[in-house]
Amino acid sequence: MTNGSVCGGTVVSTKWFLPAVRGDIPPGCAAHGFVCEGTRVLVFGGMVEFGKYTNSLYELQASRWLWKKLKPRSPKNGLPPCPRIGHSFTLHGNKCFLFGGLANDSEDPNGNVPRYLDDFYELELQTQSGVKGWSIPETKGSGPSPRESHTCVAYGGKGGTSPKLYIFGGMSGKRLADLWQLDVDTMTWHSQNPEGQQKQQRSITALQSAGEEECSKRWPKARAGHCATTIGTRLYIWSGRDGYKKSWNFQVCCKDLWYLETEKPSTPSAVFLVKSTISMLHVAWRPIPAAECYLLQLQPVTPSSVPPTGASNSPTMQALSASDEIVEEHPQLSVQTTRDIDGACGGEGSFSLQVRAPQQERPVAEGVVREAAEERSRGDFNSESINGQIGERVKPAPAEVNRNNGAFWQQERDNQASPTQQVESCEESTWFDVGLFKALFSEVTHYCLPSGDKGTNQTSSDGKWTMPGPHSFEGREKQELASGICYRFRVAGLNSRGQGDFSPVSEFKTCQPGFPGAPSAVKITKASDSVHITWESPTSPSGKILEYSMYLAVRKSRGSSSVEKPGELAFIRIYRGTKTSCTVSSTHLSNAHIDCSARPAVVFRIAAKNEQGYGPATQIRWLQDTSKLKSSTSQADTSPVNIGAEAPDSS
Numbered sequence: 015m016t017n018g019s020v021c022g023g024t025v026v027s028t029k030w031f032l033p034a035v036r037g038d039i040p041p042g043c044a045a046h047g048f049v050c051e052g053t054r055v056l057v058f059g060g061m062v063e064f065g066k067y068t069n070s071l072y073e074l075q076a077s078r079w080l081w082k083k084l085k086p087r088s089p090k091n092g093l094p095p096c097p098r099i100g101h102s103f104t105l106h107g108n109k110c111f112l113f114g115g116l117a118n119d120s121e122d123p124n125g126n127v128p129r130y131l132d133d134f135y136e137l138e139l140q141t142q143s144g145v146k147g148w149s150i151p152e153t154k155g156s157g158p159s160p161r162e163s164h165t166c167v168a169y170g171g172k173g174g175t176s177p178k179l180y181i182f183g184g185m186s187g188k189r190l191a192d193l194w195q196l197d198v199d200t201m202t203w204h205s206q207n208p209e210g211q212q213k214q215q216r217s218i219t220a221l222q223s224a225g226e227e228e229c230s231k232r233w234p235k236a237r238a239g240h241c242a243t244t245i246g247t248r249l250y251i252w253s254g255r256d257g258y259k260k261s262w263n264f265q266v267c268c269k270d271l272w273y274l275e276t277e278k279p280s281t282p283s284a285v286f287l288v289k290s291t292i293s294m295l296h297v298a299w300r301p302i303p304a305a306e307c308y309l310l311q312l313q314p315v316t317p318s319s320v321p322p323t324g325a326s327n328s329p330t331m332q333a334l335s336a337s338d339e340i341v342e343e344h345p346q347l348s349v350q351t352t353r354d355i356d357g358a359c360g361g362e363g364s365f366s367l368q369v370r371a372p373q374q375e376r377p378v379a380e381g382v383v384r385e386a387a388e389e390r391s392r393g394d395f396n397s398e399s400i401n402g403q404i405g406e407r408v409k410p411a412p413a414e415v416n417r418n419n420g421a422f423w424q425q426e427r428d429n430q431a432s433p434t435q436q437v438e439s440c441e442e443s444t445w446f447d448v449g450l451f452k453a454l455f456s457e458v459t460h461y462c463l464p465s466g467d468k469g470t471n472q473t474s475s476d477g478k479w480t481m482p483g484p485h486s487f488e489g490r491e492k493q494e495l496a497s498g499i500c501y502r503f504r505v506a507g508l509n510s511r512g513q514g515d516f517s518p519v520s521e522f523k524t525c526q527p528g529f530p531g532a533p534s535a536v537k538i539t540k541a542s543d544s545v546h547i548t549w550e551s552p553t554s555p556s557g558k559i560l561e562y563s564m565y566l567a568v569r570k571s572r573g574s575s576s577v578e579k580p581g582e583l584a585f586i587r588i589y590r591g592t593k594t595s596c597t598v599s600s601t602h603l604s605n606a607h608i609d610c611s612a613r614p615a616v617v618f619r620i621a622a623k624n625e626q627g628y629g630p631a632t633q634i635r636w637l638q639d640t641s642k643l644k645s646s647t648s649q650a651d652t653s654p655v656n657i658g659a660e661a662p663d664s665s
Contacts, residue, residue, distance in 0.1 A: 033079045034079065035074070035079045035080070035081055036079065036080055036081070037080045037081035037082055038072065038081050038082050038083040039081045040057065040070065040072040040081060040083070041062045041068075042062070043057075043059075043060030043061055043062050043068060044060055044061050044099070045059075045060055045061050045099035045100050045163075046058060046059050046060025046061075046099070046103075047059055047060075047101055047102065047103025047110075047112065048103065049103055049104070049105040049110055050105070051105055051108075051139060052142070053075065053076045053077045054073055054074060054075050054076065054142075054143065055073070055074040055076060056071065056072070056073055056074075056103075056105075056110065056139075056145075057071070057072045057073075057074070058070070058071045058072075058095075058101075058103050058110075058112065059095070059097065059098050059099065059101055059103075059115065060099055061099045064126075065118055065120065065123060065124060065125060065126045066118075066123060067097035067098055067099050067116075067117065067118055068097050069094065069095050069096055069097040069098065070083065071083070071084045071085075071086060071137075071145070072084065073143065073144070073145075075143065082143075084144065084145050086137060086145045086146065086147045086148050087146070087147035087148070088147070088148060089135070089147070089148045089149045089150045090149070091149075091150050092150045094148050095112055095133070095135050095148065096117050096131075097117065097118070098115035098116060098117050098131060098162075099115060099116050099162065100114075100115050100116045100162030100163045100164075100184075100185070101113065101114050101115025101116075101131070101162065102114060102115075102164060102165065102166035102181065104166045104167065104168050104179060105168065106168035106170070106177055106179070106198065107177075108138060108139045108141075109136055109137065109138050109139065110136075110137040110139065111134070111135070111136055111137075111166070111168075111179060112133075112134070112135040112136075112137065113132075113133070113134050113135075113158070113164075113166055113181065114130070114131045114132055114133070114158070114160060114161050114162060114164060114184070115131045115162050116128055116129070116130060116131065116162035116163075116185075117129045117131055129160075130160035130161055130162060130185075130186045130187070131160055131161075131162070132157065132158060132159060132160040132161070133150075134150070134151065134153060134157070135148050135149070135150060136148070136149045136150070136151050137149075151201050152201060153196070153201045153202065153203055154200065154201060154202040154203065155202050155203035155204065156203060156205070157194065157196075157203040158181050158192070158194045158203070159186055159190075159192075160186055161184035161185060161186040161190060162184060162185050162186075162238075163183075163184050163185045163238035163239045163255075164181055164182065164183050164184025164185075164190070164238070165181070165182050165183065165184075165240060165241065165242035165251065166179055166180065166181045166242075167179070167180050167242050167243060167244050167249060168180075168198075168244070169244050169247075169249065169276055171277075175277070176197050176198060176199040176200065177198040177199070178195050178196060178197060178198065178276065179195070179196040179198060180193065180194070180195055180196075180206075180242075180249050180274070180276075181193070181194040181196070182194075182234075182240075182242060182249075182251055183234075183236065183237050183238060183240060183251070183254065184238050185238035185239075188236070189236035189237055189238050189255070189256070189257060190236055190237075190238070191207070191233065191234060191235060191236035191237065192205070192206075192207040193205075193206040193207050193274070194206060194207075207233075234251060234268075234270065234272045235256065235268065236256070236257075237253075237254030237255060237256055237268050238254055238255050239254050239255045240252060240253050240254025240255075240268070241253065241254075244276075246303045246304060247275065247276050247277040247303065247304045248273045248274060248275060248276065248304060249273065249274040249276055250271065250272070250273045250274075251271075251272050251273075251274075252270075252271045252272075253267055253268050253269065253270075254267065254268050255267055255268075256268050275304060275509050275510050275511045276511070277304065277511060278507075278509065278511045278512045278513060278514045279302050279303070279304050279305040279506070279507025279508065279509055279513075279514035280302050280303065280304075280507070280514060280515075281302075281514060281515040281516070281517060282299055282300060282302050282305075282308070282505050282506065282507060282514075282516075282517040283299065283300045283517060283518070284299075284517050284518040284519070284520045285297050285298070285299050285310075285503040285504065285505050285517060285520045286298055286299070286520065287520075287522045288455065290522060290523065290524060290525055290630060291524065291525055292497040292498075292524055292525045292526070292527050293459060293494065293495055293496075293497060293524065294457055294458065294459045294495065294524070295457075295458045295495065295501060295503075295522050295524060296455065296456075296457045296458070297310075297455065297456055297458060297503055297520075297522065298454055298455035298456075299454055299455070299505045299517065300454070301454055302507050302514075304507070304509055305507030305508065305509060305514070306452075306481070306507075306508060306509045306510070307450050307451060307452050307481075307507075307508050308450070308451045308452075308454075308505050308506065308507055308508065309447065309449075309450055309482075309505065309506050309508055309513065310447075310448040310449060310450075310451060310456055310458075310503065310504075310505050311445040311446060311447055311448060311461075311503070311504055311505070311506075311516075312445070312446055312448055312458065312461050312501045312502060312503050312504075313444065313445050313446065313501065313502040313503075314499060314500075314501055314502075315499070315500035315501065315502060315521065354612075354613070354615065354635045354637055355536070355538050355634055355635070355636050355637065445504070446461040446462060446463065446464075446493075447461065447462045447487065447490075448461050448462070449462070449487060450482060450483070450484070450486070450487075450508070458495065458501075459494060459495055460492040460493055460494045460495065461492065461493055461495075462487055462490040462491070462492055462493075463490065463491045463492065463493055465489065465490050465491065479510075479511070479512045481508065481509075481510060482508070495524055496524065497524050497525065497526060497527055498523070498524060498525070498526040499523065499524055500521055500522070500523045501521070501522060501523070501524070502519050502520065502521045503519070503520050503521070503522065504516040504517050504518070504519050504520070505517050525629070525630055526626075527556075528556050528557075528626045529556060529624065529626050529627060529628070529629040529630075530552045530554065530555045530556050530557070530559060530622040530623065530624045530626075530628075530629035531552035531553055531554035531555070531556075531622070531629055531630070532552060532620075532621070532622070532629065532630050532631055532632040533549040533550065533551065533552055533562065533594070533620045533621070533622055533632050534549065534550050534551075534552065534553060534632065535549060535550040536548070536549045536620065536632060536634050537549070538634070538636055543599075543600045544597050544598060544599055544600055544603075545597070545598040545603065545636075546595065546596075546597050546598075547564070547595065547596055547597075547598065547618065547620075547634075548594060548595040549562075549594050549595070549620055549632070550594060551594060551622065552622050552629065555622070555624060556624055556626070556629075557624040557625050557626070558624060558625065559592075559622050559623065559624055560592075560623045560624060560625070561590060561591060561592055561622075561623050562589070562590070562591065562592070562593070562594065562620060562621065562622050562623070563587055563589065563590045563620070563621050563623070563628070564587070564588055564589040564590075564596055564618060564619070564620050565585040565586065565587050565588065565618065565619045565620075565631075566585060566586055566588045566598065566602055566606055566616070566617070566618055567583045567584065567585055567606065567607040567609060567616070567617035567618075568584055568585070568586055568602075568605050568606060568607050569584075569605055569606075569607045570584045570607075583607060583609065583617060584607070585619065588602055598618075603616070608638060609635065612635070613635075613637050613638075614637070614638045615635035615636055615637045615638055616635075616636040616638060617633065617634070617635055617636075618633070618634040618636065619631040619632070619633050619634070620632050620634070
């Protein structure tokens with residue numbers, strides 16, 4: 015800042031401009047504190063000329079380009095901040111926090127007697143403009159040593175946790191590399207540097223390098239004049255002065271970028287199903303910020319608690335309530351695959367989009383896995399939690415968890431059942447590790463059984479957390495998935511701070527041998543007043559296909575909300591016949607339920623039947639244009655619920 019001038023610019027035009035400011039224009043200064051709150055800017059301290067520092071506080075109202083010199087009242091328990099440079103001035107909420115800096119104790123204006131500061135002040139702001147006054151908060155614990163040219167950033171915390179201030183590095187006769195944390199609610203200092211972590215039984219790997227692969231250390235080197243910021247739950251630092259190389263006759267600056275994990279990962283959304291076969295469940299999950307890897311666990315479900323599957327004349331689906339105007343009752347229909355197809359609500363014209371369901375009993379080809387991963391990265395993948403019987407969320411069963419290690423591994427039971435017994439009768443509290451994954455999906459064919467001498471408990475006796483790795487599963491006995499069995503799944507994110515909470519529980523079922531696979535290669539062609547849907551026969555028919563059934567998710571009653579709870583989808587059969595195509599009329603579409611568990615979509619299910627009965631269904635989520643949903647929904651809500659009978663086979 016030079017002579018109180020301010021420069022502005024626009025990103026679009028990349029053009030700088032110099033506004034005409036007025037009011038108490040401050041002198042130009044360097045190494046000052048600078049914070050932004052709404053449309054106002056606060057500037058404190060800095061060097062106005064060599065050896066001359068200031069402790070003035072200025073406010074700029076950027077909406078009016080008006081400068082104003084503020085005169086906050088002095089603290090009740092001490093003196094106001096002295097003139098300084100190189101301090102940190104950090105905004106959190108309606109308060110600014112001032113720490114440290116460098117003062118000049120020379121009485122000669124041309125002299126310079128530096129004094130490093132470690133004082134800590136709090137400045138409360140008034141609404142919109144002005145400040146109330148300085149205060150010196152009473153802090154607990156040993157705080158940072160005197161320094162200047164350090165960084166201080168505020169982190170708001172998540173889930174009701176206390177906000178924190180993080181101070182790193184700086185200069186105090188030599189460059190520093192220590193990290194300090196202040197709990198704002200309790201005003202308690204905590205040392206986060208390696209020595210302090212050893213004393214406090216903390217992990218020394220919390221700070222991780224995001225650059226300079228040749229750097230083998232797990233802690234940034236000492237530096238001053240660097241920059242720091244927070245993104246999400248991570249604290250990032252970049253560059254800074256490393257020191258002065260006399261032989262090189264210039265300052266050496268760091269070129270590395272580091273980040274610090276400040277929180278465990280958040281809770282993931284429920285695991286969803288990509289594909290089911292007789293011996294494999296291909297599951298996936300959404301990414302969560304700050305997770306370095308994911309722990310996937312499963313739990314076999316006692317077969318006695320699962321409705322028996324066998325030959326039937328109709329695919330079974332979720333029953334509707336007695337108050338519904340849909341008279342045909344459908345129990346539950348197993349879902350093998352779920353696919354999203356782009357579409358739009360309303361409008362003229364036709365289009366055709368295709369998405370293929372993977373084969374039932376062959377391993378998924380590499381290209382299909384890559385395509386699925388790309389769909390997930392685009393956010394187009396369905397996130398509905400699909401029960402092995404229907405899209406229904408299952409309440410998590412209580413688990414006997416070792417809370418000291420973040421529920422990473424279940425406590426071993428004294429009398430471990432055999433693998434066969436585990437499938438036939440599984441305790442509700444027993445969860446089994448599937449593995450650790452960097453990717454967002456897994457083709458699950460087996461799970462690990464507990465071992466008496468090996469485990470994945472990553473919390474040592476002194477309370478330190480270390481990231482698990484592939485070695486955590488070495489030597490563990492594995493149990494393969496069985497056909498026709500339901501398995502519950504949950505996933506948790508892990509990083510260097512520990513393991514986050516597990517996701518809600520999802521339940522999926524492996525296919526029964528002898529039943530047809532799910533129809534594939536579904537296409538949707540939209541006309542002005544109807545939708546034409548085609549599909550191909552299952553790649554694994556296991557006999558002659560006798561008929562197909564297509565179902566549509568509908569609103570349960572007139573005037574019901576378009577956003578229903580997950581797992582409460584109600585379906586009606588809109589087609590039953592031998593053809594591999596059907597037309598959905600506008601009458602049906604006007605009463606379709608818009609599923610908003612992920613991207614808004616109309617949900618269809620298609621299943622094939624052979625001599626054994628109906629096999630698993632392919633679920634299609636026909637993605638809708640969100641800009642047209644409001645008008646379409648309001649029109650549908652005011653129209654009478656008049657759902658016609660299922661479309662007959664015209665062949």
